[in-house]
Amino acid sequence: MTEPAPVPDDELVSAYLDDAVDAADRARVENTPELLAQADRLAGIRNAVATSRPVPDPRQRDEHIANALAEAAGVIDLAERRERRTRRFAVLSAAAAVLVVAGVLALIAGRNDHDTSTAGKSVAATTAPSAAGAPSALAAPTTPADAAGASSDRAASTTPAAEAATTTVAAGATTTPASRPVAAPSSTADLGTIDAESAPAVLRGARDRRPPAPAACALPSGTHYVGTAIYEGTSVYAFVTDSSASAIVVDRLTCVVVADVPLT
């Protein structure tokens, strides 16, 4: 939105009321009767806004806080579930690592057997069982069932966006990706109203834009900011990964990832 040009005296007097002027401007206001009169008038308005304080209904306050606490209970449960998944993934990862190491060792052993078998059949005969064991050891972690279990567990633990999309409705809590703080204030780069269907096209079109990132929410790592939008009725920031492969859509209110939109 284009800002109307403020009347300089209005801005000076307003800043004077807020004690946000330097000594020269203060002297200018205090030595100009018209500006002092204007300051008195604006002070009256400021006081009227300040002293007119709406007071909520106490029952409504209790209800709102109770609802928020119930929501918080969901957040805590979700965090525990996430922790359990992370632990399970760690155990599976360790098991997979052990199997891979065993497989590599078996392969090395098999290669040695092959080398030695060219040198003499008697050595090959004694090492054949070990070589035969190598394929089964390697196959163990990659059977379809195991692979599906491991990959889905990894996905649940390491893709916050996907998790957010599936858990927000159920438990009302999500995560944001690890990120670095952003210092620069944002400028508005409005992408308009989008939904799951239109988002890829809109965000693909915006992926080369780099307006200053919003100060309020941290920039997801490996992404750049492309603008604000209304996504599925929610006011969001949109970030595109540096590889342009996908876009991260973040709730402006909570800084929580609401969608991870593939762009390719």
Next chain:
Amino acid sequence: LVVAARRGDRQALDALLRAHYDQVYAVCFRLVGNAPDAADATQDALIAIVRGLPRFDGRSRFSTWIYRIATNAALDEIRRRARRPLLGHSGADQPESGRVETAASQPSDERAVDDRLAVDAALQRLPVEFRAAVVLRDLLDLEYADISVILEVPPGTVRSRIARGRALLAEMLGPPGNPDPAARRPSERP
């Protein structure tokens, strides 16, 4: 309280929300202009606060963070209201379940009450970006730097929006000491 609440202490979270509830409601009410929408925005803000609390990193003051959430919840409510069809009285002119506590709310001081209502109505006629800046400054007494973080605009823009908002309020309310409060009360709704 913040640390304990982040650790999952329910009592601390309850106390934290109670400590800030009235300010959150006041911001929402002043921005959306009526009690039902203010209640919805306040509830949204509280939910957003508990959802976001585990990730509050202390880069800003906790109160600033809360006011930012409340302001965004109120602005979202205003956007939603703009998309809603109007069904009769919107309640935009009068507080309903909420009430406005003023220094001069005695029945005998009708002039002061009229003046207050005129200010309330004029505030609702301000463009929302000016209204938000004026409310955060004059209702919550926040510094320009904090308002800059909350509204995501540079401090210079905050300064000009506050000045422009106050100037517009002054225009709408007419000259000080106007003997006819009706003349100082804006006639149009936002």
